[in-house]
Amino acid sequence: MGRPPCCQTISVKKGPWTPEEDIILVSYIHQNGPGNWRSVPHNTGLSRCSKSCRLRWTNYLRPGIKRGQFSDHEEKMIIHLQALLGNRWAAIASYLPRRTDNDIKNYWNTHLKKKLKVYENGLSKGQWERRVQTDIETAKQALKEALSLTKQTHTSESNTPSCSSYALSAENIARLLKNWTKNSTRSNSESRSTQNCVSVEESSKLETGVESVGGVPLTLLETWLFDDVAPQNHQHLINFSLQDGHQGLF
DNA sequence: AAGCCGTGCAACCGCGGATCG
């Protein structure tokens, strides 16, 4: 049986979001919380489909999102997690709490794929595996740091993270609008690509502790990443990741 | 100066799993 398209409504708007639409969406979520996306367009009066609203929120407006350049640590974590998990971007994103799956996916497709191809051409497999091993150590360190940050954030916060999250979201959008009005003479698309970009430093300040890592029991992967004692015992995992049909990678 | 092309990224599409009545 065919599933009807998600947005059958007449005159559903598509394309880039305007700051006004962002404001409407953020203030609605501020009041009602995320979820029940189906009702969002109706309740807000936005001519957007529910999926579009959810996507805009999760990939752009949600507080605590880190945008801009990926660090070396993040890059290496993505490479190794991709080798282990495949293109499961949401799972990978859960290890990089402040990055969105879309961001990671884009970064992989536009930067890392190419990088790895070049890299792979320049290395024999033995060299590659040795390099993977050292990179894994770096990734483990990055993950430890990320998780310790997460724990600190969680312990220092009250049990009502949603309030601060939404407040920060409003702050974020206010910042966006401020820049937007400042650059209002520019074209819409230009403003879209510049002012929405919150710097790493700013996003650090906006960090809200909205992560999925904290509190989640250790998976095999995490156990493996944390196991400093005998990484060689897990060589099979590395071998697995190197063999496991990652045509995109190799 | 104008056109072309490659790149990066926001957003859309369609599928599958989860949930609800």
Add this chain to the structure above:
DNA sequence: CCGATCCGCGGTTGCACGGCT
């Protein structure tokens, strides 16, 4: 149990921009 609906995910597209000719 089953069909309908909702939500999340991954793949893909389209557009803006910058560099090059």
